[in-house]
Amino acid sequence: MTGQTKTVAVLRYRPEQDEAPVWQEYQVPYGDDTSVLAALNYIKDELDGTLSFRWSCRQAICGSCGMMIGGKPQLACKAFLRDYPERVTVEALAHFPIERDLVVVMDGFIDKLQKVKPYLIPREMRALEDGEYLQTPEEMDLYAQFAGCINCGLCYAACPQVGLNPDFLGPGAIALLHRYNLDSRDGGQAERMEMINAELGVFNCTAVGYCSEVCPKMVDPANAVNVNKMNSARDYFFRFLRPAPKQGGCR
């Protein structure tokens, strides 16, 4: 680090003492590789032990440190002070209730992830003794991108519809659902279709695409949502042509 400093303005909220969030500024020394997370840890250790935020891996894979940096949803470990003007703002992720300081309430988000049956519903059972399911690299490529989601929540902070309707399933959960639907080993697409079709499913999306823009892992959740709009429309249409298919395998 050199002798230069920047102003890091953090939106503080401590429910036991603050009626509403308040800005607090800190002077942080920095170099050209100082991440916002490193700056927050500097504040925590040297300036103000009362600042709370989530973090762990420091390498953009654990998904803990999502926050609004310069007004944009980002991972603090992957945003750098060098890229901001003299004063950089840091706030809790938008569209999530603030628990304290930069920590948001994640419960609703986690519930949505759980709701989409994000696990393999085998298309055919296979004993462990029979070894692995075969899956070619091409088959894997179909879903690999969607399997890269780190559940950081940035896409929820970016999504205007999540802001308007907090119950909307949202981009991350739909990407996760899509990941399993596209897996050649999976046969659970019909079971997951209810979530897609539901009132809180894909048709809430207005195709703004900001979710994919902020995604730190290039998962492109907007693509998952839009493909599922087509799937849902097709499903809706076919229901008029034939009786509802049995659950478990309509691929």
Added chain:
Amino acid sequence: MQVFKADVVIVGAGGAGLRAAIAAAESDPAQTIALVSKVYPMRSHTVAAEGGSAGVVQAHDSFDHHFADTVTGGDWLCEQDVVDEFVRECPREMVQLEHWGCPWSRKADGHVNVRAFGGMKIERTWFAADKTGFHILHTLFQTSLRYPSIRRFDEYFLVDLIVDEGRAAGVLVVEIASGEFTLIEAGAVVFATGGAGRVFRENTNGGIVTGDGMAVAYRHGVPLRDMEFVQYHPTCMPGTGLLFTEACRGEGGVLVNRDGYRYLQDYGLGPAEDKPRNKYMELGPRDRLSQAFWHEMQKGRTVDGRYGPVVHLDLRHLGEARLHERLPQICELAREFMGIDPAREPIPVRPAVHYTMGGILVDGGCASPMPGLYAAGECSSVGIHGANRLGSNSLAELSVFGKRAGEAAMRYAREASRADSARLLQLAEAAATPARALLTGDGSERIADIRREMAQSMEEGCGIYRTGERMQATCDKLAELAERYTRVRLTDRSSVWNSEWLLAIELGYQLEVARAMAHSALLRRESRGAHQRLDGFEARDDVNFLKHTLSTRAADGVPQISYQDVKITRSPPAVRAYGAAQHAAEQAAQGGAV
């Protein structure tokens, strides 16, 4: 205080904890499993494992080879009976993960692919690009959602183990969001709390890797075994310590010094060849590679970087396409954090603390000496790593032994009589007192100062090479810090998400673990695996130290060191050789073996 009654409580929801929870749920769906984690499960540090997980799968490989690589890699300090069981169970567990959806990288024919790794005779590392831990963790977390008997306590922090009449009977935890205490009663307790690498300054670990379970068990009299063995991973990012996976070398990356010279050939790992060769050069074991770096540094043959001496990890010859297919995260890390494109420039690297070989003493069934307490994964010492862990054995370990721990704990819980709830509540109240006192302590010491001094002292005394003098200085420094820790003052006394309070409790855990490491190291007067001395004990001493170290905490906090025999079943200690030397030794053995 809230009270929750479970049958089994598992602390830690990384790979080992989740695997334990699923195994426990499958073995008896009627019982309730409490799964406690101080972070949401997918944040656990398993997520950062990159390279892969071991399991014999190729026709020309064998369990014997995996056994031999593991025991040799561990410099014969492994429990050989446990290693034998481990290597036999690995492939089945890897297939199990596949059946649960883990996106293992594939061959063109659809079968799972494997890659080369350091210290391995035959390629047997299953991998999911270079995000293997991430995919295993997410697969296990998502699969765990299928089991309604698993009740998660996300963002609950371990404060203490509740021990009733010598038996583990539950845990005291605090809900981070409210600061409220909860007693979780249980018939059995599993610790799967991970390692303790954050006691060192430069490390690959996430902030949460603070040895919580190790320290809590240790405070209750459970020995920590082989704590002096701390693995330095040879290829890490200078400054931050972030990891560049061994798979970089498994895929063919080379290490060169300031002269562009592949220096590993000077340290018993050569000869240097154009193509990667298993157990040669860059595919040597981690301890040897980190030690070679140190020697290059002494010789002045490293490169001066902004964060000190570095060598170069050169991946350029692999080409952009292969780099992006096999090592996408490495490319991302180099680009985002260092501004380097590995397809065009070599990556400056240096060793950093990566893994805690030692841990809570458990037998091959994951049972600790305390009835009702089980442990699995990095927090445990089940005996497979010895003095130096073989790369890609840790992900395999958390699957194999996570499963065992979950099943064993469930068996125990079903048969154990339950302790009296009123008495447990009293014990829990008593256990909450020190944590509450920490919150209101009126001293003058800052936790950030103690943590920084601890990490600095561990690096100085317990680094890649050690001397008695410097280890003693570290032991003394840690005693001073432990004393100062009793006079800590927090600036935050609130209840909701008081992370300063949690950091203070973690620091207490770290000091316990650090002291166990430093004292264990000081008394091991030999060099073996990751424990290398420069003060007259440069050689391995099988006469006096073919033994596990047990560290037991005395009432005053000073570690008491004793020793335990190593289980040798079929591989007597021999010369640990790699490269051409190993080849020659093998030839000789084949010529003259019985």
